[in-house]
Amino acid sequence: MKKFKSFLKWIILPITILIISACGATNETTTPKPTPTSTAASTALPSASPTVTPSEDVDFPRLLLDLAREGKAADNEFIVGRNTIKQVRQEWGEPDKVDAVGSGMYVTYNGYASSFGYNQSSGLLFDARSYDLRLQKLTLESILKSIGNPDKTTETGTDDIYVYNVKQDIQLKFIIPKGANSVDHTSVFSAGSVQNVSEENYVLDIVGKSNALSSKAWTTMLDWRKRTKTFAKTHKNNVFLNGPNEKRVALTFDDGPDDQTTPAILDSLEKHKVRGSFFFIGKHVKQYPDVVKRAYENGHLVLSHSYNHVDLTKKNSDQIHSELKETEDAIKEIIGKAPAMLRTPYGETDDKVVSAAKQDGYSIVLWSIDTLDWSQKEMDNIVNNVVSNVRNGDIILMHSTKEQSETVKALPYIIEALQKDGYKIVDLETLLGIQAYK
Structure with a gap:
């Protein structure tokens, strides 16, 4: 319940904070947090390479970093800055929740423990978030040990955000609620794909x-x-x-x-x-x-x-x-x-x-x-x-x-x-x- 309340707080932040931190997602209405699953459904997008589901002994932070370099979050095949919401809907069906955020939109897929940010005009994805249960086993200490210090640390008021610049215009972000010991979710964010110019x-x-x-x-x-x-x-x-x-x-x-x-x-x-x-x-x-x-x-x-x-x-x-x-x-x-x-x-x-x-x-x-x-x-x-x-x-x-x-x-x-x-x-x-x- 504490985690759910934390989620409710960050989703109502303004779009300016969203673009800086990629941690907020919606309007004043309540957006349900995706229900984590141990392994998300595996419908593959034809244009993307297969996503690896790691075993217990895999270096999970390192794998997340490698996936982010491809523009992908854990357990989904969709690439930020390349795939569109239309392709997500074709593969996964209609989302459980849709929210407007400034000139962008966010969709939530509970069964896939995922959410996506996309542009209203083109449908291009700019944010892919994962709420996979395995993330809850990751601590800040384990992340730092695996992939080193982040390029940037920021916060939204309810969460601490650890940002790794993995590729030009693409960031991998670990979101850890304040006072918590483990990761709540990750965000693979393509700032260059956010269409905020005329x-x-x-x-x-x-x-x-x-x-x-x-x-x-x-x-x-x-x-x-x-x-x-x-x-x-x-x-x-x-x-x-x-x-x-x-x-x-x-x-x-x-x-x-x-x-x-x-x-x-x-x-x-x-x-x-x-x-x-x-x-x-x-x-x-x-x-x-x-x-x-x-x-x-x-x-x-x-x-x-x-x-x-x-x-x-x-x-x-x-x-x-x-x-x-x-x-x-x-x-x-x-x-x-x-x-x-x-x-x-x-x-x-x-x-x-x-x-x-x-x-x-x-x-x-x-x-x-x-x-x-x-x-x-x-x-x-x-x-x-x-x-x-x-x-x-x-x-x-x-x-x-x-x-x-x-x-x-x-x-x-x-x-x-x-x-x-x-x-x-x-x-x-x-x-x-x-x-x-x-």
């Missing part, structure tokens, strides 16, 4: 890694990414890094067409019934008109990547207009439409380029995930750059030249992983809600 300010960081870049090149790239994000924010109606905060993403391909990689990518997209967006170089369009025509007739977007693939920021306004016009004419001659989306070569953009593009009827569309398939070209790295980083609204950059044979191999794995995680793959016109053609 859609108009939803501009993502540009992510993706390559071990093939020198230290100097990597530093330069990070600086470019930071500057480009700031630039996109100040030109939000003309420059796009990503789409809205919805569970949709776009696959984009630069530098084609060619007669090998681009057709192979088209084959893969057709097999998986997915639409892509191709930023073609004008002079290559003239070389491979049949490939351009096929891309368009298969339902993909055919867009502009300039005529000669030059850094437009180093050109004057007349030269920029010429690059865009020549590419536009080459594409229009084949598909009968002029593109209204431009991806600037190398992503280099400034006020002069934006002004010229706007005059010519173009929106500039960059990217939020760089697969680095032009640097570290191995299939595994290309796939990992997507599946390890994907967020709502991501625009994913790949390339479609003869050098990108590994991209062709990686594409089916990327598509299947995204679809398993519940992402809808759409073209840029659908993602951004702007016209692809003039």
Whole structure:
């Protein structure tokens, strides 16, 4: 009874405390605490790896830490920042309790000794809590002995919270009621998945890694990414890094067409019934008109990547207009439409380029995930750059030249992983809600 009263106190804390401590969950009404079970039901989510049920001799705190690195709490398969409440309901049915908390929601599953926090707009999970009975055997001393000191200690007034930063934007929290000797519950919390900003300010960081870049090149790239994000924010109606905060993403391909990689990518997209967006170089369009025509007739977007693939920021306004016009004419001659989306070569953009593009009827569309398939070209790295980083609204950059044979191999794995995680793959016109053609 004492534990139940403790639970009632922390659930009515304001949303500000929730986000800081991930320990509160609801409104002024009473929310029943999940009924702990020794082993929760084991309906597996297809997109997640199996959860291990530990025996008595397993280092339980260490196991909880390892699961948290995957975004999972004990005895459930759902990943914060990736899975949605829709997927939880599909696997576990309707919850025993639903509560509104600010712009978010919490659901309670008594039979699974679990609860989840999720965003109202997208349904994305940001908090996974476990009330497994085995947690009651954990003391602060046993946790410290197993995984060391926490990165942060905080409190809500009724509970002490021990926070471990296990991964970027993911924390594992042990909640121990004041005066108690054991853990009440754990929280795997993804602060970056809490949608507490307006859609108009939803501009993502540009992510993706390559071990093939020198230290100097990597530093330069990070600086470019930071500057480009700031630039996109100040030109939000003309420059796009990503789409809205919805569970949709776009696959984009630069530098084609060619007669090998681009057709192979088209084959893969057709097999998986997915639409892509191709930023073609004008002079290559003239070389491979049949490939351009096929891309368009298969339902993909055919867009502009300039005529000669030059850094437009180093050109004057007349030269920029010429690059865009020549590419536009080459594409229009084949598909009968002029593109209204431009991806600037190398992503280099400034006020002069934006002004010229706007005059010519173009929106500039960059990217939020760089697969680095032009640097570290191995299939595994290309796939990992997507599946390890994907967020709502991501625009994913790949390339479609003869050098990108590994991209062709990686594409089916990327598509299947995204679809398993519940992402809808759409073209840029659908993602951004702007016209692809003039």
